Amino acid sequence: xxxxxxxxxxxxxxxxxxxxxxxxxxxxxxxxxxxxxxxxxxxxxxxxxxxxxxxxxxxxxxxxxxxxxxxxxxxxxxxxxxxxxxxxxxxxxxxxxxxxxxxxxxxxxxxxxxxxxxxxxxxxxxxxxxxxxxxxxxxxxxxxxxxxxxxxxxxxxxxxxxxxxxxxxxxxxxxxxxxxxxxxxxxxxxxxxxxxxxxxxxxxxxxxxxxxxxxxxxxxxxxxxxxxxxxxxxxxxxxxxxxxxxxxxxxxxxxxxxxxxxxxxxxxxxxxxxx
Numbered sequence: 508x509x510x511x512x513x514x515x516x517x518x519x520x521x522x523x524x525x526x527x528x529x530x531x532x533x534x535x536x537x538x539x540x541x542x543x544x545x546x547x548x549x550x551x552x553x554x555x556x557x558x559x560x561x562x563x564x565x566x567x568x569x570x571x572x573x574x575x576x577x578x579x580x581x582x583x584x585x586x587x588x589x590x591x592x593x594x595x596x597x598x599x600x601x602x603x604x605x606x607x608x609x610x611x612x613x614x615x616x617x618x619x620x621x622x623x624x625x626x627x628x629x630x631x632x633x634x635x636x637x638x639x640x641x642x643x644x645x646x647x648x649x650x651x652x653x654x655x656x657x658x659x660x661x662x663x664x665x666x667x668x669x670x671x672x673x674x675x676x677x678x679x680x681x682x683x684x685x686x687x688x689x690x691x692x693x694x695x696x697x698x699x700x701x702x703x704x705x706x707x708x709x710x711x712x713x714x715x716x717x718x719x720x721x722x723x724x725x726x727x728x729x730x731x732x733x734x735x736x737x738x739x740x741x742x743x744x745x746x747x748x749x750x751x752x753x754x755x756x757x758x759x760x761x762x763x764x765x766x767x768x769x770x771x772x773x774x775x776x777x778x779x780x781x782x
Contacts, residue, residue: 558602564609565598571613572623583623600626603698604633607705611636640705642666649693656681660713667710672697726751729781737774747771755782 569590573580584590601609612632616624619632634644643651643665652673655662659678664670673681675696681689704710726748734741747770750763761782768780 558598561598561602564604564606565594565601568597568601568609568613569594572616575613575617576623579622597626600630603695605698605702607702608633608636611639637701640701642668642701642704645694645697648672648697649690652676652693653681653689664712666704667712668697668700668704670712671700671710675700733771733776736778737771737776739774750780 576583584593612629612635615632615635616629620628624632637644642648648666648669651665651669652659655664656673656678659670659673662670672693676689676693680692700710730741730744730748733744733747737744747767750760750767753760753763764780764782771780
């Protein structure tokens with residue numbers, strides 16, 4: 508299998524088709540937003556920007572397939588209606604995918620398939636494109652993000668793109684919302700970040716900066732200091748520091764500390780015990 512080519516090289520044959528209407532495939536995809544209640548309503552609403560971009564990409568793909576497979580393409584799609592219906596299905600399947608991944612999959616298609624690929628065949632090749640860039644496919648990335656959503660900065664991610672997609676979708680939502688809500692959010696974020704990776708952007712997960720806890724209690728050092736001040740052994744002091752083994756901020760810890768403080772005060776130790 509060939510090494511992944513630079514995205515710019517893969518897209519060169521497509522640039523003219525993106526700028527002007529296709530000269531090799533004039534059949535448009537089906538109308539978006541058609542509710543079946545009259546053609547005027549469908550035209551008034553019009554396709555969204557994302558849907559229009561998907562139309563352009565599907566037309567581009569079919570133009571490439573026609574150029575690559577020539578008479579085999581004509582055999583697979585013999586009538587204008589067949590092309591129109593096929594383009595509509597491809598538009599649904601490829602919604603959200605951007606040019607770099609599709610261009611890579613086209614190059615792999617030429618190597619693998621002697622006939623125009625099915626949608627399933629083409630989606631498999633898109634998944635190989637993820638692997639070529641060291642990326643997990645969207646579903647695998649989503650499952651990884653969900654598994655590591657509790658403490659994301661501490662986890663060793665398979666790729667930084669997964670972390671950033673999870674951050675964009677929202678770690679709290681990944682923890683609290685159902686999959687039917689979180690999966691579309693994550694997938695949308697991940698595909699955008701994948702485009703950035705393929706375009707050459709290097710993603711770096713922020714490091715956790717550990718802030719020194721100046722109140723951290725060194726029980727051994729404290730026991731030694733108290734024993735030295737009172738001229739007693741550390742073994743005698745140890746029971747009075749039992750409170751340090753209790754949960755910080757708990758009522759039990761506070762009560763034990765108060766008792767120890769009073770006993771040490773009676774013994775002549777005037778300094779305040781740490782919380």
